[in-house]
Amino acid sequence: MQPAKSTIFDVAKRAGVSIKTVSRVVNREPNVRDATRQRVELAVTELDYRPDQSARNLASHRSHLIGLVYEDPSAYELPSSGYIINMQQGALRACRAAMRELLIHPCDLRRKDVTTELRSVINDARLSGVVLAAPLSNMERIVRAVKSTNTPFVRLSPGRRLRNQLCVVTNDRDAARQMTEYLASLGHRRIAFISGNADHAAVSNRVLGYEDAMQAAGRRVAKPVIAAGDNSFDSGLACAEQLLNRKRPPTAIFAANDDMAAGVIRMASRMGISVPQELSIAGFDDITLARQMDPTLTTIRQPLASMAEHAVSMLTGNADTYASVPASLKIRESTGPAPK
Amino acid sequence: MQPAKSTIFDVAKRAGVSIKTVSRVVNREPNVRDATRQRVELAVTELDYRPDQSARNLASHRSHLIGLVYEDPSAYELPSSGYIINMQQGALRACRAAMRELLIHPCDLRRKDVTTELRSVINDARLSGVVLAAPLSNMERIVRAVKSTNTPFVRLSPGRRLRNQLCVVTNDRDAARQMTEYLASLGHRRIAFISGNADHAAVSNRVLGYEDAMQAAGRRVAKPVIAAGDNSFDSGLACAEQLLNRKRPPTAIFAANDDMAAGVIRMASRMGISVPQELSIAGFDDITLARQMDPTLTTIRQPLASMAEHAVSMLTGNADTYASVPASLKIRESTGPAPK
DNA sequence: CGGCTGATTGACAGCGTTGTCGCAAGCACG
DNA sequence: CGTGCTTGCGACAACGCTGTCAATCAGCCG
Numbered sequence: 134m135q136p137a138k139s140t141i142f143d144v145a146k147r148a149g150v151s152i153k154t155v156s157r158v159v160n161r162e163p164n165v166r167d168a169t170r171q172r173v174e175l176a177v178t179e180l181d182y183r184p185d186q187s188a189r190n191l192a193s194h195r196s197h198l199i200g201l202v203y204e205d206p207s208a209y210e211l212p213s214s215g216y217i218i219n220m221q222q223g224a225l226r227a228c229r230a231a232m233r234e235l236l237i238h239p240c241d242l243r244r245k246d247v248t249t250e251l252r253s254v255i256n257d258a259r260l261s262g263v264v265l266a267a268p269l270s271n272m273e274r275i276v277r278a279v280k281s282t283n284t285p286f287v288r289l290s291p292g293r294r295l296r297n298q299l300c301v302v303t304n305d306r307d308a309a310r311q312m313t314e315y316l317a318s319l320g321h322r323r324i325a326f327i328s329g330n331a332d333h334a335a336v337s338n339r340v341l342g343y344e345d346a347m348q349a350a351g352r353r354v355a356k357p358v359i360a361a362g363d364n365s366f367d368s369g370l371a372c373a374e375q376l377l378n379r380k381r382p383p384t385a386i387f388a389a390n391d392d393m394a395a396g397v398i399r400m401a402s403r404m405g406i407s408v409p410q411e412l413s414i415a416g417f418d419d420i421t422l423a424r425q426m427d428p429t430l431t432t433i434r435q436p437l438a439s440m441a442e443h444a445v446s447m448l449t450g451n452a453d454t455y456a457s458v459p460a461s462l463k464i465r466e467s468t469g470p471a472p473k
Numbered sequence: 474m475q476p477a478k479s480t481i482f483d484v485a486k487r488a489g490v491s492i493k494t495v496s497r498v499v500n501r502e503p504n505v506r507d508a509t510r511q512r513v514e515l516a517v518t519e520l521d522y523r524p525d526q527s528a529r530n531l532a533s534h535r536s537h538l539i540g541l542v543y544e545d546p547s548a549y550e551l552p553s554s555g556y557i558i559n560m561q562q563g564a565l566r567a568c569r570a571a572m573r574e575l576l577i578h579p580c581d582l583r584r585k586d587v588t589t590e591l592r593s594v595i596n597d598a599r600l601s602g603v604v605l606a607a608p609l610s611n612m613e614r615i616v617r618a619v620k621s622t623n624t625p626f627v628r629l630s631p632g633r634r635l636r637n638q639l640c641v642v643t644n645d646r647d648a649a650r651q652m653t654e655y656l657a658s659l660g661h662r663r664i665a666f667i668s669g670n671a672d673h674a675a676v677s678n679r680v681l682g683y684e685d686a687m688q689a690a691g692r693r694v695a696k697p698v699i700a701a702g703d704n705s706f707d708s709g710l711a712c713a714e715q716l717l718n719r720k721r722p723p724t725a726i727f728a729a730n731d732d733m734a735a736g737v738i739r740m741a742s743r744m745g746i747s748v749p750q751e752l753s754i755a756g757f758d759d760i761t762l763a764r765q766m767d768p769t770l771t772t773i774r775q776p777l778a779s780m781a782e783h784a785v786s787m788l789t790g791n792a793d794t795y796a797s798v799p800a801s802l803k804i805r806e807s808t809g810p811a812p813k
Numbered sequence: 814c815g816g817c818t819g820a821t822t823g824a825c826a827g828c829g830t831t832g833t834c835g836c837a838a839g840c841a842c843g
Numbered sequence: 844c845g846t847g848c849t850t851g852c853g854a855c856a857a858c859g860c861t862g863t864c865a866a867t868c869a870g871c872c873g
Binding site for chain 1: 598
């Protein structure tokens, strides 16, 4: 049996002060004499006092919960588990540091009442903050719903920097440009790109980065070729098939995310095309899988975990209101010199 | 602006009853006349009344939150994201059905204070129930910590059926036996097994299933060969290397989970051994990745999502106190007839 | 030394439910 | 027609905090 849980009254009595003073000390409010503060703190540790969250919630209209909201992958059989897990890990790290807990809430966009439901969750649980993952962070109605709850929220990769709104971004465009330049520097001239779901602003930025590089390379490389994927492994297969069956197939394929790149690798293997000897393949995200594929995937490490961590820190008041976390090139086995 | 939130008092006034009666109706308590119940229900819908969760928590000492507790994968760089995501999806499904929300809490077992911390989380958030995933569901100190909070909890794959305790299991042993028999039926005689982390009771059951089948097959197949992995992709690589370098290497390798099986496939490819022509490989779990590998992986579909869904349903009172969800064989490309 | 100011502290009323208990009405029974 | 039990309902006290506001105290000025 555990010793009966002590309340703010017990602490107050022991320290010889009022409950309000205990409250002040616990919440680090100003205007408490040092001596008093110390007496209270002593009592707190002696009694192992930990404030009751429910009571706090009720009285203060805020909980100690942070909500992580993202697109429900099961809704579409999206194999994007790496994306989600990474975000969760980052968010959890920051939660731990700030003594918060994490509530996860995937949204099924096909449902008509997503916004109503989202509002209910935020209000019912009195979340103290919400992290809105891409691509939701870029959808008008979703953002509006969250905003209407008056709960602080951070948008992850909202596509562009926003004034007066919390957000965390990464340099998708720049990173995509770097990757394309890297491929060009290996001697590739026909570099194709597989784009993804246009809802996902980060993904469109990657397209732009690819185009930037292709344009800058000018005559040295051939025209941009962009195939339309939807971020899924299967669309990677399909796009690869289409691209590789051209009369003059590309010698390098850069996919807007790793899942699609995995599809490309798979298709190349099916078609008997060796990677990277005959075809170089690059991805974007650096999901766990990227290191386990055969060949291992050259990709761009998107700091999803750090981004989510930053986001939560913003909500707990431990970070600036804006953060840009840089992505970086990870060169592995799936890319090599262009074939002669 | 939204219409001011209505409270139990508003409903009571409108229905011409006391707040207690409203409470009874909302909570489906007995001893309310039908006519009264209907009047209240009408008022509830008219005013769009939704009880305040924080107030409920405070008064009833229970929240509407379910906790999902699992081993922290980031602690060990475990690539088991598929496992976690699947569980989450199942748990979320049941939460949605029961109007609950899900709080996730990975445990870092290396920390000395895991149990203290776990208790705090459960108590602070006043979780109404906890789902304890394997292998935590099988660790004495963890289970004890959860039990000490007097919060209802369900153990996932605790290794054996437990009396008077909520748990959800699957037929690991039987499924492993089936897979082994299947391999034998393809003509394989030297079938090796890669076992995993012994903490994970489900995994030890798989070893037993393998042994069952090998024993039953008697003289027809060679003696069991078991290599010790630790559930990770890398250990799959290592064990495969060791097994395949034997004088008489196995013609089939059955790994206790898909991550290790992926490692085996990878090693075979490195060593120039063709799968399934020269070597058959089977896994266990059916993670998303299993369908994306090359060749696609023959494995056992472990119904993790359903298991977690069941678990949450138990906690919300919508299911029995015990469930066994069957696993099933998924034959794909990585297995084939034994080489001559 | 009186008055003024800002720092420090406490009393007390919420916050919106659920739990306990009491009371009245209805019903079976002798 | 009285007794005892069940059913249906309401009054009111928790639940354990935070917010508001008033009271007290110390320091400082003239």
